[in-house]
Amino acid sequence: MVKSDLHNPEVSDNDVMPKHVAIIMDGNGRWAQQKGKLRTFGHKAGVDAVRASVRYARTNGIQSLTLFAFSSENWNRPEEEVGVLMDLFSLVLNSEVKRMKKNGVRLKVIGDTSKFDDKLVAKIEKAEALTAENSDLVLNIAANYGGRWDIVNACKSIVADVSDKTISPHEITEELFSKHVSTEGLPELDLLIRTGGEHRISNFLLWQCAYAELYFSQTLWPDFDEAEFDKATACFTSRQRRFGLTGEQVTNESQD
Incomplete structure (x- = not known):
């Protein structure tokens, strides 16, 4: 593993670094308001924090990074703010996909994309296809995503398989269920970070969070850099x- 200069060498061991990290990127609007700007200014500033997080993940051997960009509840925000978020998503796809391709980052968008317009869906599909062969880091962008939606969607998929007699009800296990959620094929979620000082997970990766470690940062998202x-x-x-x-059991196992 290539160690970050920032990280404590005593703990930057590939066996203990998280393989899958998720981040609730909170605080863009408050960051902008503190500076006397519109909330949308904070969302644009947050793109630099995304770049820094991707860079840190690649440098430190994190295999998968999942970023909560837009929740299924965010549609209820002011129409202007939602419009800016959609435009920003489209612009970032245009500007960043070649960089991701060059740097070995595979892009995957998780969530219900059916509510996006056709042009945005086409850009998502193009970006995913262009980076599909990359393997240094899987970058998951959770857009129009909700943890409950993810679980319900998995249930629908499993019910369809039972109806088609692809599987029988007694074959339904936690392992099988995990193959039907949006993060299928990725490492188990190790670490969930929320920025912005709030202490909740806001309907994010509910199934995947079962044994994840939680970390709450007071730092607002645009200020969340590699050091944070x-x-x-x-x-x-x-x-x-x-x-x-x-x-004691864990200690004994690690000593065997």
């Missing part, structure tokens, strides 16, 4: 992940 990301992963590597075992 490093603080989150350093906190992660300092924790003992027990998965239902006792601390």
Whole structure:
């Protein structure tokens, strides 16, 4: 693993660094308001934080980075703000996809894209196809995404398979269910970060969060740089992940 100069060398071990990190990118609007600007100014500034997070993930051997860009509830925001977010998504796809292709980043958009206009859907599909062979980092953009939607969508898919007799009800397990959610094929979620000082997960990756470590940062998203990301992963590597075992069991297993 290529170690970041920022990271503590005592804990920057490939065995303990998270393989899959998700981030709720919160605080764009408040960041802009603190500067006397419109909320939309903060969303545009947040693009630099996305670049920094992708750069940090690639440098530190994180395999998958999932960013919560637009929730299914965000449609209820002011129409102008929603319009700016959609335009910004389209512009970023145009400006960043070649860079992702060059840097080995595979783009995947997770969420219900049926509510997006045809031009945006076409751009998403083109970007996904262009980066499909990349393997250094999988960048998942959760757009029009909700954790409950993800679970319901998985249930519908499984019910369809049962109806088609592809599977039988007694074959439904947690492992099978995980193959029907939007993050299928990716490593288990290790670390969920939320910026902006709030302490909730806001209907994000509900199934995937079962054993994820949670980290809440006071930093507003446009100010979340590589140093802030490093603080989150350093906190992660300092924790003992027990998965239902006792601390003594985990310690004994690690010594075997």
